[in-house]
Amino acid sequence: MDIKQLQYFMAAVECGSLNKAAERLYTSQPNVSRVIHSLEEELGNPIFLRSAKGIILSSFGEQLSYYAKNILKNVEHMQELSIDEKQKKLNIASYPSGMLSNNLAKFYNEHREENLHIDYKEGTTEQVLDYLSQGIVRIGVVEIAKQQFAPFRHILQNKHLEFTLFRSGKFCLYVGEQHPLYQAKSVPFDTLKDLEYVQENEDYFTSLFYMGKFSSGALDHKDLKHRVHTDSDHCMMHMLKETKLCSLGVDFFSTNMAREVGIHAVAIEGCSSGILLGVVTKQNQELEEIEKIYLENLRSLFAGEQ
Structure with missing residues (x-):
């Protein structure tokens, strides 16, 4: 046959x-x-x-x-x-992030003459780890609450993955130009309960449930006025830009990129560092040259150099 x-x-x-x-x-x-x-x-x-x-x-x-x-x-x-095999490939999975997708478009433009092919997926932390362990992607970008790092590390060991820390961050408030707080530098923690939110669906490893553990105030995320829930970062960005809703996130958004997309990060007073951001890869995985260049690009992005 x-x-x-x-x-x-x-x-x-x-x-x-x-x-x-x-x-x-x-x-x-x-x-x-x-x-x-x-x-x-x-x-x-x-x-x-x-x-x-x-x-x-x-x-x-x-x-x-x-x-x-x-x-x-x-x-x-x-x-x-x-x-x-004749192409340079980037297979990436990440938490939903307008900043990362915006940066990826710039990265592609810088390397488009090099026969580059990109496969980019978004998902929860658990989905990103599954993509990695199944060989669907080779690079995973994740946010992890410090309180959840122990179970996260246990999963990494079981799946033969390793985590490289890029930086730690604090919870902040993201607002668009329509929001009254757009020009504010910071807000008191206890005002959060009075605002209205568009929020991503919960991720066990980065849940806002842990926010109260990294602040001087007490906050139950269930008391927040959630008007819109979404797992689409595209929807999130439009809701922030076109409405007076805000969103709780982590202060990883670079100043230059925030200015480009019209989104402003407002510091939350009394909120300490509680979220870790980094990259997950397979243990002992030999990275291709284009992958190394992309990871250096990410380091620069999250260091605020772009």
Whole structure:
């Protein structure tokens, strides 16, 4: 059995006719019939039932078509892998972040002449770690509450991953130009309960539940006036820019980038450092040159140099 036999077989299945299959394959109908007949002889069972009206799959042919379709799909993926190896690749997963996606666009423009291909995914911390352990991505960017670092480290060990710290940060308030606090440098902690929020859906490892543990005040995140919940950073950015809603986040947004997108980070008085930001990779993984360049770019971004 070879790939050609399966390709001819599936063409006949999808076209419902040997003549139409021949047209699709740029060959003759007798040749298609001959290839399929050789497959039937090899497998010892009829694949098609022939009649004056054309061909229909036998019960054996129906089962065979399921496996043939999967085999041809996997062959296609293997061929794509061969093409991909000629490209410089960045496979990244990250927590939802407008700053990271904005920076990635700039990074692409800087390296677009280098045959660069980027696959960028967003998700919760657990989803990012799953992507890494399954080999779907090679770089993960995560935020971790200090209170949750012990269980986070345990998961890393089980999945044979390692974490590199880039910086630690404090909770802050993000507001757009429509918000009355847009020009403010800081707000007292106890005013947070009076504001209205657009907020990302909870991530166990970076939940706002831990915010009260890093402040001089007492705050139950359930008491906050959440008007919009979303797992879309695109939605988050538009809600901040077009409404008077604000969002609780971490002060990783660079000043230059904040100015570009019209989002301002307002410090929360009495809030200490409580969130760790860094990169996760597989243990002992040898990074490609483009990956090393991207990680240095991230270091620069979170150091406020961009």
